[in-house]
Amino acid sequence: xxxxxxxxxxRPNPRWELDEQRSQELRxxxxxxxxxxxxxxxxxxxxxxGFVYSDASGQVRAYRGYVKTPRTVLxxxxxxxxxxxxxxxPAEYAELGDMIAxxxxxx
Amino acid sequence: MLxxxxxxxxxRPNPIWIISDKAxxxxxxxxxxxxxGVTAKQGAGFTGLGFREVRVDLIADDEPRKRRVPxxxxxxxxxxxxxxxxxxxxxxxxxxxxxxxxxxxxxxALTPLNAKLRRxxxxxxxxxxxxxxxxxxxxxxxxxxxxxxxxxxxxxxxxEYEVSQFNPGFWNNPTVQPKNNxxxxxxNWRTDTYAQPGRAHGAQTSIMQCNTVTAAAMxxxxxxxxxxxxxxxxxxxxxxxxxDNQAPGFDYHWYRHQRGGFWGHKPGGGAARNVDNSNVxxxxxxTCDRGRYNAFCGYFYAGRSVVIN
Numbered sequence: 001x002x003x004x005x006x007x008x009x010x011r012p013n014p015r016w017e018l019d020e021q022r023s024q025e026l027r028x029x030x031x032x033x034x035x036x037x038x039x040x041x042x043x044x045x046x047x048x049x050g051f052v053y054s055d056a057s058g059q060v061r062a063y064r065g066y067v068k069t070p071r072t073v074l075x076x077x078x079x080x081x082x083x084x085x086x087x088x089x090p091a092e093y094a095e096l097g098d099m100i101a102x103x104x105x106x107x
Numbered sequence: 108m109l110x111x112x113x114x115x116x117x118x119r120p121n122p123i124w125i126i127s128d129k130a131x132x133x134x135x136x137x138x139x140x141x142x143x144g145v146t147a148k149q150g151a152g153f154t155g156l157g158f159r160e161v162r163v164d165l166i167a168d169d170e171p172r173k174r175r176v177p178x179x180x181x182x183x184x185x186x187x188x189x190x191x192x193x194x195x196x197x198x199x200x201x202x203x204x205x206x207x208x209x210x211x212x213x214x215x216a217l218t219p220l221n222a223k224l225r226r227x228x229x230x231x232x233x234x235x236x237x238x239x240x241x242x243x244x245x246x247x248x249x250x251x252x253x254x255x256x257x258x259x260x261x262x263x264x265x266x267e268y269e270v271s272q273f274n275p276g277f278w279n280n281p282t283v284q285p286k287n288n289x290x291x292x293x294x295n296w297r298t299d300t301y302a303q304p305g306r307a308h309g310a311q312t313s314i315m316q317c318n319t320v321t322a323a324a325m326x327x328x329x330x331x332x333x334x335x336x337x338x339x340x341x342x343x344x345x346x347x348x349x350x351d352n353q354a355p356g357f358d359y360h361w362y363r364h365q366r367g368g369f370w371g372h373k374p375g376g377g378a379a380r381n382v383d384n385s386n387v388x389x390x391x392x393x394t395c396d397r398g399r400y401n402a403f404c405g406y407f408y409a410g411r412s413v414v415i416n
Contacts, residue, residue: 006377009288009359010288010289011303011359044398046360047398047399099353
C-alpha cells in the first residue's frame with residue numbers, strides 16, 4: 001500500500017510503501033472505527049494535511065481524528081490511524097514525527 | 108521605369124516623378140548594384156517630420172532585374188548601412204529631377220516639380236545628411252490580453268509587471284492539480300513535473316532555507332524585486348517566497364500577485380486558492396496566516412525567460 005504524508009507545498013510529499021503485514025494492520029485499525037456524527041475538518045492550505053492512502057474503496061485521507069473514505073467519514077478520536085502511520089515514517093522523514101505528534105491532539 | 112518619391116512632406120503630396128528613359132534607368136540601377144549598403148527597406152529609417160528618405164520603385168514587371176537591387180527600396184534612409192554613399196545616390200537622383208515632367212501625375216497639382224522645389228529638396232537632404240536624425244522607435248507594447256494587466260510596482264514605481272486574472276480552474280482539475288505545486292503556480296507555468304527551484308538549471312537545493320531556495324530560484328532566472336525587467340520579458344510576475352523555519356530545511360512556499368490586489372497560491376498538490384490558512388483573502392503575503400511557514404524570504408520578478416522544471 002502506498003502512503004503519502006500530505007504536508008509539503010514546494011518539495012514533494014513523503015511517500016512510502018507499507019508491506020502486506022502493516023497494510024493489514026492498518027485495515028484492522030480502520031475496521032474498528034465507527035461512522036462520524038459530524039463533518040470532518042478541512043485540512044489547511046499550508047502545513048499538515050493528513051495521511052493519504054488507498055484501500056479497496058479508493059483514496060482515504062486520515063486527518064485530525066477523522067478517516068475520510070470515498071463512502072463515509074469515520075471517527076478516530078484516539079488518532080489511531082494517524083499515529084500508526086506516523087510510526088511507519090521512513091527514517092529520512094523521522095524529523096517530521098514531532099511536528100505530526102503536535103497536530104494529533106484534540107482541539 | 109522607375110518611380111521616385113522624395114518622402115519629406117507631411118500634409119501635401121511628396122515630390123514624385125517617373126524615370127521612363129531606359130538608359131538612365133539602367134545607369135542608375137547599375138550604380139545601385141555596384142554600391143554596398145546603400146539600400147534600405149522603405150519606412151525602416153527615420154519616420155518623423157522633415158526629410159525622411161528617397162523611395163525608388165521599379166514599376167514594370169518585365170524590367171531586367173539587377174542582382175542585389177530590390178524591387179523597391181529607399182535611399183538616404185537612416186536605416187541604410189552606408190548613409191553617406193546612399194545619400195550621394197539620392198542626390199544624383201534629385202539633381203536629375205525633371206523640371207517640367209513629361210509624365211503628369213495627380214500629385215503634381217499640389218506639388219509641382221520646379222527648380223525651387225529641387226533646390227529645397229537638395230538643401231534639406233544636405234541638412235539631413237549633415238546631422239542624421241535618430242530613428243524613433245515607438246515603445247513596444249505587449250499584445251492585448253484581457254486576462255492580464257500591466258501595473259507599476261508600488262514598492263519601486265519605476266518597475267512594472269503583469270498581474271493576471273485569478274483562474275484556479277486551470278489548476279484545480281485531476282490531471283493538473285497533483286502534478287503542479289506552488290512554484291508552478293507562482294511562475295504560472297504548468298510543467299506537470301512538480302517543479303523545483305533550480306532544477307531546470309542544475310541548481311536544485313535540498314536545504315529548504317531562504318538563502319538556498321533564493322539562490323536556486325535565481326538560477327532559474329528570477330530576479331529580486333525592484334531590479335526592473337524590460338518589456339521584452341513580458342509577461343512578468345511578482346512572486347513571494349516563504350519557508351518553514353520551525354524545522355529548518357523542511358519546505359518552502361511561493362505566492363503570485365494577481366489582478367485585483369490579492370495573492371494566489373497553490374499548496375503542494377492541493378487546490379489553487381487566494382486565501383490563507385485562516386480562509387482570509389491574501390492581500391499581503393508577509394502578514395497572512397501561513398501556518399508553519401513563518402520566515403518571509405522576499406519578493407522576486409519572473410519574466411518570460413525564467414524556465415522551470
